[in-house]
Amino acid sequence: MPALLSNAILNALPLQLNAFRARLTAVSLPVGMSIYEAHEAPEFAHFLTSGIASVVTTMQDGGCVETGMWAREGLAECMHLGGKDRVPSRCFMQMGGTALRMPFADLETDFENLQPLRDGIQHSMRTQALILGQLVACNRLHEVEARLARWLLMLQDRIQDDVLLITQEFLAEMLGSRRTTVTMAAGALQRIGLIEYQRGRVHILDRERLEGAACECYPVIHKLSNGSAS
Ligand SMILES: [Zn+2]
Incomplete structure (x- = not known):
């Protein structure tokens, strides 16, 4: 798979998780497409392989600001693991791209059962949390x-x-x-x-x-x- 059409979390998984990889479906994500909405459980889990998804926080008066960004390093719905309807931000494709995806409910089960997958996603979540802190200050x-x-x-x-x-x-x-x-x-x-x-x-x-x-x-x-x- 070319470097720009791969995902860092998936790339780092051991060969024994090939069966997990095989269950992912390649999809196109056009610009503007919603990845998830605030306070809603996501339908799919997206490992981005190209393009950029922006996480935005919107206030009651309509004002909004970007509070995160996902590209091929991450799983866009990682913050939903462990509380799928609690995420107050929304996420959409800032620049059109591609992803490997699976139903979110399936990923929740795999996250519990497959430790290398859990380790990779949790590492990505920690990184995103640290970046978020920097963005707040910025x-x-x-x-x-x-x-x-x-x-x-x-x-x-x-x-x-x-x-x-x-x-x-x-x-x-x-x-x-x-x-x-x-x-x-x-x-x-x-x-x-x-x-x-x-x-x-x-x-x-x-x-x-x-x-x-x-x-x-x-x-x-x-x-x-x-x-x-x-
Ligand atoms: Zn700054």
Whole structure:
């Protein structure tokens, strides 16, 4: 399986779990597709093999911010194991991709019975929890321009492409800022030649300098993420 169409949790499983792997079904996940909704038990468990799923927390007034991101390193529904209708966030495909999936109820049983699978998922959950802590601090303390740079780098790491297809509305939602604020931040990064930003498309022109423009959270998250990948 090509590296970009594999999943880090599944890759790390021992051969004796091949029967488990064989029960997974390959599916396409178009952009915008719901992976799970808040306070609802998920129907399927998705081990992403490409694309990006964003976890967003929405307030009563409709304001929302990204509080997590899943790509090929994880199981999107891992937080539902042990409390499947208690998760208050929702998750959807930020960038279309693919997954290997199985009914969530089946995964719950396998999670109980297959220790290597449980170990891999729990390791991924710990990583996600640590990243979430960093994102909470970042969203509260860092300026939008630095957060935008951090977020674009996170996306590029996961997509492995210099061109990111992302709407202005998504950008604002993910960063929990007004559209005009995000537009100004993207304009500032564009003026100094780090990105080229057109409607629905961000081209990363100078990754090294973009890393310099990102807040300190980027290297922290990058290190955590790499520690979770195999
Ligand atoms: Zn930050």
